[in-house]
Amino acid sequence: MSHRDLVASVLGEHGGTYAEQAGIRLADKPSPLFQLLVLSTLASTRIAADIAAATAAELWDFGWRTPERMLASTWQERVDALGRGGYRRYDESTATSLADTCELLLDRHRGDLRRIRPTGQEGEVDALLDALQGFPRLGPVGAAIFCREVQVVWPEVRPFFDDKAIGGARAVGLPDDPATLGALVAPTKVGELAAALTRVGIASSRQR
Template sequence: MPKVQADDMTLRVQEVLDKFGSPPLAETPLAKKACSPTPEGVLAMIIDAMLKSRPVQHGLSQRTVNHLIEVGYHDVNKLSDSTWEERTDVLRESGYNRYREQAATNLGALAEFVQEKYDGDLNNLLQQGRAERDEVGRLVKDIKGVGDLAEELFLNNVQSVWPSMTPFVDSRSLKTADEIGIGTDVEAIYDAVQRDPMKMSRLANGLSTVRLEYRQQGISI
């Protein structure tokens, strides 16, 4: 693709933000509380990434994330106190069936991991990773059920509250950005959002929406 002109790229970035950009956990009960790095919010972002990284229909995984938060599983103590059977029932209620048993196991392992390694707060992982994105990403993948894609989805969101992770766009969304004329220069994209970590997170999520809903052809200036 030819080099993207700065003005055109900025216009396309703004269009994605205006039409599709959404902050982390926007469709969940935590939507209004996800703008600060609370232990509950960061844990919810990991749960969100774990479920959405599986080959499951996006709407179903979103409903499941919502339900897990509704029952309080973003609280590491409540998640720790839950049984495998209880987690399985909650997932079943959401219709999350294909990977239900594996997800129930992974959620239990997540609670144990966060409690034992990070004193119940994943913000301590940021400190252990010296606030360096590559190191934080490596540590995040120590969590059972978090692979490369889940790591990227987590970084999309957590950069809004861990600014040292910015600028970041997951690899699939960066491909979408190239397809719709934004390009793949992440630093230039960051400039186009006024170097605002929350806007960068919203843009990454917006690009995911464009890809998931096959709207590439609808982005035109």
């Protein structure tokens, strides 16, 4: 089977981004970018990605799609919403860190993550990863998740494949070089491929 055939098979079985799964209509606008930041924060702990997506969707159901609206909620309301989404192990600490994230986003970036969007210059993706890790509980894993997903609307980040996506590529016999992987699909599909390969990588690691 050719690499392109393998990619088509992976997308057919595992396609769709995690942002889509979490009910985020991703666009280069403050609100959906904030939502992606929240999803990345939730997914960066030892919680299954599906639970993180379901929990994020629970938060949106309460209208907490902007930092201002998130901050208008009470700590207990956030704890309860996180618990209903299945995020019970870290619900209390995460309820606090989400408020801290909102305050930092408003104070440092005026609530708009487009202020740290790369312009296409060399080294800017690394700078973006560093900037993202300035948010509470968003370490290297969470920052990579954000970049993996945001490349759908920030082409300057493409092609971005984090370690889990690269692991998925190796598991199915695809190249592990990001540029080579990205060239196997249309530019607008790179983010979806990265998410699909991440799911493959996670499934593969569970089988070991």
